[in-house]
Amino acid sequence: MQNTVVKGIFDNFNEYLAKEQELRTEIRDIVRDIDQAAKEAAIALQVIHSSISDVPAACATARTHFEVCRAGYVKLAALIPIGQYYRYNDHWHYMTQRIVFLIALTVYLEKGFLVSRDTAAEILGLCVEQQDGFHLDIEDYLMGVLQLASELSRYAVNSVILGDFEKPLTISKFVADLNSGFRLLNLKNDSLRKRFDALKYDVKKIEEIVYDISIRGLRNDGAAATATVAPPPTPTTQETPK
């Protein structure tokens, strides 16, 4: 008699796994489409490292790709049963992190501030609160923001190459703010913590750039006159980033 009971349990278990497998296949298809759009947005945004004038156009292009992502997320949200977000989220959380990063970069380039979680969720057509359904997970958002810091350290280098000495200063301020923001969080010893540990290298990198600019008198705050002459290190421009 035990025989039939055990068999029944395993038959049901197999049935259950088969159903789950089916749903995962559907999820993967949608995720692939969203991922493709995200990739195109990322490619479009790479232009910021080589040209200053093309930045607004790149942002506009990226935003059209976000629209595609949004449509994909709506489909995904319809597919995931209520209350099972975290059962399947391994399929999309890396992708979501990257898209959050792209959105954060776009918003930073356009407006110069950090996109909030609410706004990022809104752009992707997601909820903020878990209770409301398919939402933007807070850790995914924070991971995206951390990726932004790395990209900005690269952006700072390249804007110097392109002759914009102001940008690294604003970036430095922004990343320092991010850093102090992250210091408010009690992170567990998880992936977010590890990624956060990498932030200090981004901060350091950007501070070095600011230092290089300052020491050569290339920053034109207040002492614009001396900066245009660009003499070798002078006592007037000895202030260094904090």
Next chain:
Amino acid sequence: MSQNRGNRRNHHGRSGGRGGGGGSGTGGGGRRGGRDGQNAGSAVSLDETNPIIQSFRGYARELDAKHDRHERIVKCSRDITIESKRIIFLLHTIDPRKNNDAKVCEEAKQRLENLFRNQFFVIAKELRGQDAYQYARAYTHGMQEFIEAYSFYEYSSGQDISHWHAVQEKLRYKHDATPPVKQESTNEPNDSNTAPVIESSDGQPETESPSATTTDNNQGTLESVCLLQPLDFVLGLGDLSGEIMRKCINGLGSGQVDSCFGHCRFMQDLYRGFLSVSSARSRDFSHKMSTLRQSLVKSENVCYNVTMRGGEAAKWGGGPSDEAFASFVGNANFEAAEEDEGVYF
């Protein structure tokens, strides 16, 4: 705290930071970016008016709440693990020669019911309104250990192993909406009124999961569910095999030769079940499977020896006495069980 000073500027800062994303409607002011605080930027201490700082304060709260909840569930899970191990230990004391099975089973049952009523109820309350899968990893070990104890109890007392739907139903609680306090009496798992629900979710395992969300039946009554993942259940059954192997060997020690064959057959069924599973997305699963196989081989050897030499033993000792058995079942586990005889409680 300088709470007052910070508060007034909160609104402005935040509405700027969110890009008008519907944060606080009152702060209609200027679009202040992240650089708002630059004038005061020389201050090394935290600039509370900075929109980034403000939003991160919110994120910190949210993360802390999540981690705390996680920790509380982990703590409960540990308690469940410990108690389950003790129950299993207790069930191993069943000895037909002492005729104590009824008494031991009754005690095990009581303690299992206690787990349902206390620890699992606490977890269920923590999970109310949450996505249970988010915290599933926090209590998976406790759950597996519990399933092991529970099914071992059922096996030992001669019942059929429950389906996971039945166990899931027992992990469904109704309680008052008033601030959750333990209500030992009202939450007695009651088969008669949960039976219809089992039927509806039968063959449709997906339906059991949304139950993690709150459903207000009548006003004042909430339903909390401690989600049992079928995978946890099956892994728990895998652990059960180890216990049955011990039982099989102990049975030999206590002279219950016939029972060995029954135990062995059950483990074969279990192994067949595990083999039939094609794609469990879990590393634990294949590990459990190889352990299961080892246990199975051990108990098959016991049965082999009984069949092969059982007759001879009867000749040697004039009956299946312990000493005679010890001499021919050269099995380390058996020896250990033999030594503990009498002291084993």
